[in-house]
Amino acid sequence: MATIYTNISANKWRSVVTMTIFVALVIALGYVFGVALRLWWLLPLAIVVAIAQTFSAYWWSDKVALAISGAHEVDKAAAPELYRIVENLAITAGLPVPRVYIIDDPSPNAFATGRDPQHSAVAVTSGLLAKLDKPELEGVIAHEFSHVGNYDIRLSSIIVVLVGFVVLMSDFFLRYTFWGGGGRRNNNSGDGQVQMVLMLVGIVLALLSPLVAMLMQLAISRKRELLADADGALLTRNPNGLANALEKITMDPLSMKASNKATAHLFIASPLHDTSGKPKGFMAGLFDTHPDPAVRIAKLREMAM
Numbered sequence: 001m002a003t004i005y006t007n008i009s010a011n012k013w014r015s016v017v018t019m020t021i022f023v024a025l026v027i028a029l030g031y032v033f034g035v036a037l038r039l040w041w042l043l044p045l046a047i048v049v050a051i052a053q054t055f056s057a058y059w060w061s062d063k064v065a066l067a068i069s070g071a072h073e074v075d076k077a078a079a080p081e082l083y084r085i086v087e088n089l090a091i092t093a094g095l096p097v098p099r100v101y102i103i104d105d106p107s108p109n110a111f112a113t114g115r116d117p118q119h120s121a122v123a124v125t126s127g128l129l130a131k132l133d134k135p136e137l138e139g140v141i142a143h144e145f146s147h148v149g150n151y152d153i154r155l156s157s158i159i160v161v162l163v164g165f166v167v168l169m170s171d172f173f174l175r176y177t178f179w180g181g182g183g184r185r186n187n188n189s190g191d192g193q194v195q196m197v198l199m200l201v202g203i204v205l206a207l208l209s210p211l212v213a214m215l216m217q218l219a220i221s222r223k224r225e226l227l228a229d230a231d232g233a234l235l236t237r238n239p240n241g242l243a244n245a246l247e248k249i250t251m252d253p254l255s256m257k258a259s260n261k262a263t264a265h266l267f268i269a270s271p272l273h274d275t276s277g278k279p280k281g282f283m284a285g286l287f288d289t290h291p292d293p294a295v296r297i298a299k300l301r302e303m304a305m
Contacts, residue, residue, distance in 0.1 A: 025166060026050035029205060033173045036202040046169065053165045058154075062113040062121055065266060069111075070258045071101035071123040082129060085141055086122060093145045093235055098122045107254040108132065111266040112144035112153050120148045127254065132245055139242030140249075143232035143268055150231065152224045159221075159265075163214060170206040177203065221265040222291045229296055233303050243300035250293040269293065 030046025033039070076083040083100055090097045098114070101123035108128040114120035122144050124137075132140065147153050177199070229246075233239035249269045259271030270290050290296075 022166070023047075023050050023054065025209065026169065029166070029169050029173075029209060032202045032205060033169070036199040037173070037176055039176075050165070058115055062115065062119070062153075065111070065113045065263050066101060066121060066123060068258065068260065068263055069103050069123060069256075070105070071103045073121075074100055074102050079129075081134075082124065082137070085134070085138055089138065089141050089145050089235065093142075093149055095145060095149055096120070098148060102126060102129070103256075103258065105256050105258065106130075107256045107271065108249045108252050109256060109267045109269060109271050110140050110144055111263075111268065112147045113266060114148070115154050116151065117148050120153060122148075125256070127252070128249070131248055131252070135236075135238055135241035136245035136248065138236050139232060139238065139245045140268055142235040143228050143242060145235060146228040146231035147224070150224070150227065152228065155224070163210075167210040167214075170210050173202055173206045177206075218265065225268075225290050226296065226299070229300060230303070233300055239300040239303040243297045243304070246293055246297050246300070265290070 026046050027043070027050070030043040030050075034042035034046075074083070079100065079102060082102075086100055087097055095117045098112070098117075098120040099122070101121055103109075103123055103125045105125040106127040108125055108131045110122065110124040110128055112120060112122050122141065124140070128137070128140065229242060233242050236242070246269060256271035259267075261272070264270050264272055
């Protein structure tokens with residue numbers, strides 16, 4: 001049976017495996033793209049940039065996510081009730097007190113970020129503070145603490161940067177191929193045939209790699225949200241608090257002003273959420289950053305019985 005400790009261990013290994021796969025993918029793309037376009041410097045450049053991006057994702061992705069979201073840090077004097085909830089849950093969870101941020105936005109939402117519990121941050125919107133009562137707010141913060149304790153925040157932050165770089169590489173290859181003169185040089189004998197084959201392989205990889213990387217990101221994100229819901233409910237011993245909070249958040253008609261697809265998966269509920277209530281097909285669900293809200297709420301209600 002999985003426990004919080006096995007989840008922590010699994011996420012640490014997932015971080016290592018994810019970064020390893022990413023570097024391997026970048027090297028493979030750099031080689032194929034370089035040979036196909038006859039840009040022999042592309043492979044070593046891709047390796048250097050991949051290592052630099054992985055390093056920056058590990059150390060600075062939290063600052064990037066907070067800056068993109070327009071979050072500003074607050075202390076105990078500025079937000080006493082929020083800070084008190086964060087401190088109490090940190091003690092209960094046995095974790096260091098994270099830095100606390102507020103995003104000035106009327107849409108209710110929240111996220112956690114950072115590379116480990118010692119360097120973590122929790123950000124909530126002003127709308128969340130205004131629209132949730134105390135048990136609901138505790139449920140949301142406990143959910144975010146679960147991400148911190150399970151090292152979800154490291155994995156999620158790294159994935160944001162890594163997927164983005166794969167997309168940029170693929171975009172560069174396609175643009176250079178069709179508008180930069182790529183592949184229209186020496187096309188004689190066997191060498192030309194090999195280049196043509198690699199060109200076709202490169203186009204396929206350039207089209208499919210971003211999609212595969214994004215689907216991996218979204219699948220991991222959805223699974224971690226369900227686990228954080230369960231762990232958060234256990235932390236507060238009040239599953240209905242988080243369930244009620246999710247109902248309010250997902251049914252709120254406002255979308256976040258600073259929301260974007262790069263950071264959407266970090267939030268407790270998608271800041272780009274659809275409140276139509278219409279059921280989604282299987283294919284549409286593959287591209288969701290979060291599990292179906294109705295499923296999450298139902299699981300929490302079951303825990304409260």
